[in-house]
Amino acid sequence: MTTQIGVSFDGSLDEDSIWTWCSRVIATFSCSGEKEVNLAVEDAKAAFKIWRQKSGLERGRILLEAARIIRERTDEIATVESINNGKSILEARLDIDTSWQCLEYYAGLAGSMAGEHIQLPGGSFGYTRREPLGVCVGIGAWNYPFQIASWKSAPALACGNAMVFKPSPFTPVTALLLAEIYTEAGAPPGLFNVVQGGGATGQLLCQHRDVAKVSFTGSVPTGTKIMEAAAKGIKPVTLELGGKSPLIIFADCNLENAVKGALMANFLTQGEVCCNGTRVFVQKEILDKFTEQVVQQTQRIKIGDPLLEGTRMGPLINRPHLERVLGFVKGAKEQGAKVLCGGDPYVPEDPKLKDGYFMRPCVLGNCRDDMTCVKEEIFGPVMSILSFDTEAEVLERANNTAFGLAAGVFTRDLQRAHRVVAELQAGVCFINNYNVSPVELPFGGYKKSGSQPVGIVTAQNRGASREGFGRENGRVTIEHYSQLKTVCVEMGDVESAF
Numbered sequence: 122m123t124t125q126i127g128v129s130f131d132g133s134l135d136e137d138s139i140w141t142w143c144s145r146v147i148a149t150f151s152c153s154g155e156k157e158v159n160l161a162v163e164d165a166k167a168a169f170k171i172w173r174q175k176s177g178l179e180r181g182r183i184l185l186e187a188a189r190i191i192r193e194r195t196d197e198i199a200t201v202e203s204i205n206n207g208k209s210i211l212e213a214r215l216d217i218d219t220s221w222q223c224l225e226y227y228a229g230l231a232g233s234m235a236g237e238h239i240q241l242p243g244g245s246f247g248y249t250r251r252e253p254l255g256v257c258v259g260i261g262a263w264n265y266p267f268q269i270a271s272w273k274s275a276p277a278l279a280c281g282n283a284m285v286f287k288p289s290p291f292t293p294v295t296a297l298l299l300a301e302i303y304t305e306a307g308a309p310p311g312l313f314n315v316v317q318g319g320g321a322t323g324q325l326l327c328q329h330r331d332v333a334k335v336s337f338t339g340s341v342p343t344g345t346k347i348m349e350a351a352a353k354g355i356k357p358v359t360l361e362l363g364g365k366s367p368l369i370i371f372a373d374c375n376l377e378n379a380v381k382g383a384l385m386a387n388f389l390t391q392g393e394v395c396c397n398g399t400r401v402f403v404q405k406e407i408l409d410k411f412t413e414q415v416v417q418q419t420q421r422i423k424i425g426d427p428l429l430e431g432t433r434m435g436p437l438i439n440r441p442h443l444e445r446v447l448g449f450v451k452g453a454k455e456q457g458a459k460v461l462c463g464g465d466p467y468v469p470e471d472p473k474l475k476d477g478y479f480m481r482p483c484v485l486g487n488c489r490d491d492m493t494c495v496k497e498e499i500f501g502p503v504m505s506i507l508s509f510d511t512e513a514e515v516l517e518r519a520n521n522t523a524f525g526l527a528a529g530v531f532t533r534d535l536q537r538a539h540r541v542v543a544e545l546q547a548g549v550c551f552i553n554n555y556n557v558s559p560v561e562l563p564f565g566g567y568k569k570s571g572s573q574p575v576g577i578v579t580a581q582n583r584g585a586s587r588e589g590f591g592r593e594n595g596r597v598t599i600e601h602y603s604q605l606k607t608v609c610v611e612m613g614d615v616e617s618a619f
């Protein structure tokens with residue numbers, strides 16, 4: 122089916138259709154069906170045969186070259202990403218930075234993939250080899266299109282795998298630039314293949330018998346389906362899912378930083394960020410002061426054309442999503458929350474932008490834990506402020522959620538900061554900051570956000586790897602894109618039982 126990117130999306134969600142935020146067609150392409158998915162996997166298999174023979178150092182060299190090209194083309198890729206997704210050009214550039222940084226990081230690790238050597242009786246010995254899995258599938262969400270494609274492909278390729286990647290149909294464009302760059306850097310054709318489409322294409326990929334692993338970023342309901350499909354083929358999965366993360370502001374914090382942190386935790390990429398700290402718990406003593414400053418700064422956020430340098434918030438991804446987010450604000454009011462600012466559609470003066478899906482960022486006061494806006498992931502620019510008295514109380518309330526992606530704490534008390542994060546049920550915790558993404562640190566969730574604390578502890582990952590559904594970034598991700606082979610070597614004669 123041929124689809125157009127950029128047709129205004131006002132109707133029902135057709136998974137095979139592509140749209141952009143401002144009613145303009147920017148490209149057309151065909152969604153992949155069974156035939157195209159088979160071709161993509163076949164190509165990736167052929168590339169894998171070549172790629173797996175290369176040493177880690179050789180693979181690393183190609184990844185480094187790809188990182189260099191991305192860095193060199195940052196402005197161009199960021200511009201396309203901004204059109205692709207609607208995020209401000211400033212943020213898009215930061216995403217591109219975290220993308221080439223990820224490739225550089227895994228380029229460095231590629232040569233360090235190693236097993237163990239184990240002495241056995243009589244001079245015999247064993248060793249382990251860390252080997253690639255084969256053709257891996259990456260399926261992305263629409264909020265960080267280029268970054269997600271990079272964060273999935275870099276560790277996969279560094280470990281010697283090939284990848285077939287499917288971006289979200291809402292943001293199909295920039296993954297193609299990444300594919301082009303890998304090829305230009307010297308990767309065998311088909312090593313990083315992109316197929317386009319929605320859920321149906323995603324399912325074909327997950328069910329494909331030649332696919333060894335699926336790495337998915339998206340919502341919990343889709344993650345459940347991916348896991349089901351992968352379970353049928355006994356395939357490992359990495360699941361990076363949704364969240365409703367707490368941000369805890371203690372009265373002894375540096376207030377200026379806490380206010381900045383709360384904005385960073387809520388309003389990047391129009392609030393469409395999985396790890397956002399949308400439940401902002403503020404200790405009673407500073408509630409009024411904090412709220413006043415947060416509202417003031419939120420009202421100053423410049424909304425508009427994301428390609429303009431001064432813009433800090435662009436449009437949401439599509440009309441149904443905008444309406445969904447506005448619906449949460451309406452519901453919050455009905456449940457007793459107070460809209461302290463924003464929460465309504467925004468129409469920029471520029472006539473070219475009048476059909477864009479803009480809204481004013483919203484701060485909700487008078488929130489309670491039982492409100493829908495506090496319990497459910499909104500995935501839009503809506504911050505809920507809640508007050509608390511004691512550390513024990515806020516910890517219990519912060520953890521009272523099925524999600525567990527991220528959490529943050531602002532305090533000047535060093536002991537309290539570490540005591541609190543040790544108790545928070547979240548995969549990524551921030552102390553005195555929020556939503557920074559160093560690629561050296563693993564990223565992923567607890568509970569329904571991505572994983573349960575199970576997993577296998579090896580000599581290499583001891584103390585680090587206990588996550589069931591994987592992580593992105595950091596050294597630990599090597600474990601999730603490779604498998605361990607044990608080789609047992611006899612130096613004497615066979616002692617037969619027969």
Ligand SMILES: NC(=O)c1ccc[n+]([C@@H]2O[C@H](COP(=O)([O-])OP(=O)(O)OC[C@H]3O[C@@H](n4cnc5c(N)ncnc54)[C@H](O)[C@@H]3O)[C@@H](O)[C@H]2O)c1
Nearest residue numbers: 261262263288289319320323324339340343361362363395
């Ligand atoms: N934890 C993270 O790292 C992270 C990062 C970004 C977004 N997210 C989450 O993603 C969600 C928003 O993104 P979204 O709306 O694109 O999510 P989504 O689950 O609707 O879609 C994600 C991807 O899955 C594909 N898909 C849909 N149905 C499928 C199926 N049955 N089988 C295979 N693939 C299928 C989509 O086409 C898309 O590419 C939010 O919940 C957000 O929190 C999580």
Ligand SMILES: NCCCC=O
Nearest residue numbers: 264265394395396558
């Ligand atoms: N920069 C990390 C964002 C991932 C979640 O949406």
